[in-house]
Amino acid sequence: MAAKLVDEDNVPFELILKAVSENSEKVLRIVDAMNLGRSVVKDDGVYRIFADGTEEKIASGEFKRNKADKLVYNL
Helix, strand or coil: CCCCCCCHHHCCHHHHHHHHHHHHHHHHHHHHHCCCCEEEEECCEEEEECCCCCEEEEEECCCCCCCCCCCCCCC
């Protein structure tokens, strides 16, 4: 079976988002199955949360959320 060539400049943005979302879900399923833990940033540090519910702090510091005044897209 021959590979189908794709014109990357004409791929709809929604199709790209869907592909990224599907692949992200696959990666998260694998991470959870291997119990590697997900990294979560909270105000007081960075935590690793494992599939069994345990939390481990991996970095300390102040991580306050900053809101952007305006989003700029250079498309």
